[in-house]
Amino acid sequence: MQRTIIHFDLDTFFVSCERRLDSRxxxxxxxxxxxGDRGVVSASSYEARTFGVHSAMxxxxxRQLCPDAVYIRGNAGTYSKMSREVTEILQESLPVVEKASVDEFYGDLTGMDKFFGCYRFSKELRQRIMNETGLPISFGMSPNKTVSKVATGEAKPNNEIKVDAGYEKIFLAPLSIKKIPSVGQKTFVQFCNLGVRTVDLVQQMPLEMMEAVFGKSGRIIWERCNGIDNSPIVPYHERKSISxxxxxxxxxxxxxKLRTTISAMAENLAFQLRRGNKLTSIVTVxxxxxxxxxxxxxxxxxYTSADHTLIPKVMELFHKLHNRRMxxxxxxxxxxGLTEGHYQIDLFENTNKTVNLYKAMDIIRDRYGDHSIRRANTIGEGSRTIGNQGNPFNGEPPILLAHRHQ
Known part of the structure; x- marks a missing residue:
């Protein structure tokens, strides 16, 4: 049976969230x-991109390129919440959904053409998402994940593209090789050195040459350029760590300042563990x-998720590391080393009061924000940029915002 894979991508997601909060x-x-001077761009609107601004800049x-732009620090908790709104709509509507990132989703519609027109159904779903969330979104549809993702990029902003089976190579041929997933800047430079800048030239290259030049990744790139990708939709990614x-x-x-920062991060991450019903067995500084x-x-x-257990371990590691006068x-x-589980009482160290205290603190944090209640030793200048990270254990990758780099 011919597969039908759809790729959704929320347009300039962080910016769209801010615009939903403030229509001005x-x-x-x-x-x-x-x-700050060491901060980096997490997202920019299309209006800012015309000045040459892009993410990771x-x-x-x-500021030099676009001094009149509106600059916003951003709030990961807000973005995570709005992302979940879209996730819930997709999970309700599609048989299989993979959340690739906070603003990117794959869905498998294989077989649905027997009952619905997949493209028409997807157009209606896209319209529903925009109506219910107020967030612009684009999609690409094709027989596999690679072509669908590239098609979404070509559809943006706020549009959709369908690539029919058998037309994958034709669709990809005129595009820049940089648009193929897994082709980063370093690989692109290698292609340029070979005189290759567009996908059609890769399609004409022998597979043996690609493998000789790029090794194992050569086969993957060659297959993707030829519209070949049999990778499945993975509905859930188990988190292995949180940092x-x-x-x-x-x-x-x-x-x-250093101790305050370390303590604040240790405390906030412990809260994230408890909120995600996780326990950790390995601490790294x-x-x-x-x-x-x-x-x-x-x-x-x-295995634990208790602040009073983890913070001393974190501080012990920090003092072992901090041995250079620089x-x-x-x-x-x-x-x-995460595993599912709730914080348990230690018969030799804790009392039921300790568990109840954590529960009460976590309820306050869930309602009023991560920093609505904190330990005294995590309050201070050193903790000022440890932001609200939402819930990183809801089956999605964590949101990484540049506001940490201040």
């Missing part, structure tokens, strides 16, 4: 990301010095 931003150049450069990092606006040796030398240490711990550029915390 519609039609204006809007840039979401870090507001240093915010300092964006947070902070890049300081100015490198620092302020030990109070990372430190990057001003010379960009990066060091990390980790230790195993009994300015520090970045610190990070990661919990890994």
């Amino acid at each position: 931003l519609i039609g204006k150049p809007v840039i979401v990301g870090g507001t 240093p915010m300092k450069m964006a 947070s990092e902070r890049t300081y606006g100015q490198d620092t040796t302020d030990i109070t 990372k430190v990057r010095y001003s010379d960009f030398q990066t060091y990390s240490k980790q230790m195993r711990v009994p 300015l520090i550029r970045l610190v990070g915390v990661r919990y890994s």
Whole structure:
């Protein structure tokens, strides 16, 4: 049976969320990301892109290119909530949905042509999403994930494209090789050195040559350029770790600020574990010095999601790492080795009061935000950019916002 795969992508998602909250931003150049000199652009509106602004660009450069834009720090919790609204509509409507990122989805409509016209059904679904959420969205439809994703890119902004079976190569042929998934900047430079810039030239190259030049990835790129992709729709991705990092606006040796940052990240990540019904068994701390030398240490711990257990372990690792008399550029915390489970009482250390305290604190955080209640030692200048991350355990990748890099 011929497959029918649809790829949905929310247009300039972070910007669209901000415009939904404030309609005065519609039609204006809007840039979401870090507001400090070391911040980077997380998203930019199409109006800002006409000035050359794009995601991952240093915010300092964006300000030079588009000084009159509206600059917004962004809120990951808000974006996660709006993303879930779209996810729920898709899960309700499609037999199989894969959430590739906070603003990107795949669906498998194979066999639905017997009962519905897949393209007509998808157009109606797209219209429903826009009507119910107020967020613009585009889609591409084809027999596989690669062609559908590329088609969505060509459809943007706020449109749709269908590529019929048998026309995949024809559709891809005139496009830039950069539009093929898995072709990054480094690979694109290699293609340019070969005199190859468009997909049609790759389609004409022997598979053996592609493998000789690019190794194992050569076959993957060649197949994708020829419209071949048998990868399945994966409805759920199990998270293996959860992490947070902070890049300081100015490198620092302020030990109070460093401890505050580390403690705040450890506490917030512990809350994320409990909210996702997860326990961690491995704690890792990372430190990057001003010379960009990066060091990390980790230790195993009994499965837990308790602040009072994890914070001391995190601080112990940090003090082992902090052994150079140099300015520090970045610190990070990661919990890994995750498993399903609720925080349990330790018969030798805790009481029922401890568990009830965590439950009460988490209820307040869920209702009023991650930082509505905190430990005293996590309050201070060092914790000011540890943002609301939403729930990273709802079957979707976490949202990474540039506002951490202040």
